[in-house]
């Protein structure tokens with residue numbers, strides 16, 4: 224009887240009942256903010272207290288320890304979040320991709336269900352965010368200082384611009400969100416807002432007020448930066464035959480990579496963050512690495528501080544206006560980031576620090592405070608989860624699954640998969656990472672570096688790596704060739720085959736790449752012999768390119 228009365232009232236009052244019953248959804252995402260740089264995750268950096276405001280979400284909500292992206296780079300991760308589809312399905316494999324209006328599914332479904340929708344900040348999906356009621360987005364990567372934003376207006380996309388001279392992008396993005404709340408909110412509807420910072424993406428330009436933040440602090444270094452390539456780490460794919468490619472795979476903090484390193488880049492970009500009498504010719508490689516690492520982390524953490532301080536402003540506003548507790552607040556980064564682990568820069572890797580996304584969710588009405596959750600969830604599951612919080616069933620075209628019930632009960636449903644799929648396509652672009660594919664379970668990670676571009680070319684040596692994530696969370700020992708793990712490898716390979724089939728990454732779009740993927744799948748003696756040759760050939764090509772400019776100068 225009680226149920227019937229509620230239904231009748233709801234039918235008469237329509238929208239208003241919906242608005243009071245359904246939560247607002249505030250999705251906050253920073254660019255390249257990694258879990259090691261969030262206090263609540265408890266890394267070596269936690270003692271610096273980098274994120275007191277973000278930590279509040281963990282204290283009063285749930286923290287996911289095993290949230291993973293399926294492709295650790297900006298545009299593909301954003302496209303997956305917006306569509307609930309993997310890169311090969313939504314078509315955004317790399318930074319060139321975009322999602323046009325009509326396919327911005329998360330916004331479209333929210334709007335269809337009566338939510339007021341807005342997208343403010345970094346977008347990076349090229350096409351107009353047309354499926355949102357309101358948008359103000361940075362063009363492409365956008366600028367840290369004096370940013371401009373594309374808005375809806377009289378002229379066709381992307382010609383309507385507003386400018387924020389003298390402002391830092393994190394401040395300007397928060398200002399605009401607060402303005403949207405004050406001037407544009409339609410209180411008859413719940414809201415779905417995507418609030419995206421550009422920070423702390425490289426090259427880490429923070430607001431000037433943070434110039435001195437951490438300047439006197441020696442930032443704790445990861446063990447695997449100090450000793451970055453112990454013999455047990457990696458494979459011929461990441462080290463080359465007899466370690467000949469260690470300098471050339473993965474851009475570095477120290478001098479390891481002659482093509483691109485912070486040891487060379489940062490003193491030019493940020494001389495103020497190096498000692499006044501800095502002279503690398505008088506220093507050892509280890510000393511240079513330490514200085515570059517400190518400069519890098521200080522810049523990065525100053526950007527993070529700017530995000531955290533701005534979120535304090537935003538949360539204060541939600542509290543003052545009584546919206547804090549009826550809003551599902553989600554905080555994440557579009558992927559993780561290597562903060563010097565293995566002496567690597569950037570993201571892209573399936574290694575843990577890049578593949579893991581920070582994920583914190585606060586909604587005190589149904590989510591208990593202070594939970595830490597180890598269920599494996601992915602960015603492909605974000606849209607279904609947010610939609611379920613809004614009372615919307617996962618549309619059939621989405622490939623992810625809602626983990627709302629895990630947030631609310633801490634219990635994984637019986638059929639919840641203990642596996643995450645990963646694929647990085649941009650073979651050897653920008654940061655010298657080979658193309659790879661793999662599977663992550665709670666216990667293990669199997670990575671297959673097939674090492675080829677979209678046409679199967681520019682090959683790097685193929686190899687497999689297996690890490691025991693419980694015993695070796697820092698991924699220091701590749702166990703692929705350890706006979707004790709032969710069964711585990713066989714089992715995970717089979718699961719990877721099934722997973723690829725289930726999600727439809729069958730190589731159809733790039734048949735020449737798939738040929739390489741298949742060729743080295745079994746990795747027998749002949750494959751290994753061929754990998755050695757590929758290593759030698761790649762080294763020759765690499766040294767030619769590295770030496771080319773100086774040769775030209777001599778002429």
Ligand code: CA
Pocket residue numbers: 254255296297557558
């Ligand atoms: Ca990113």
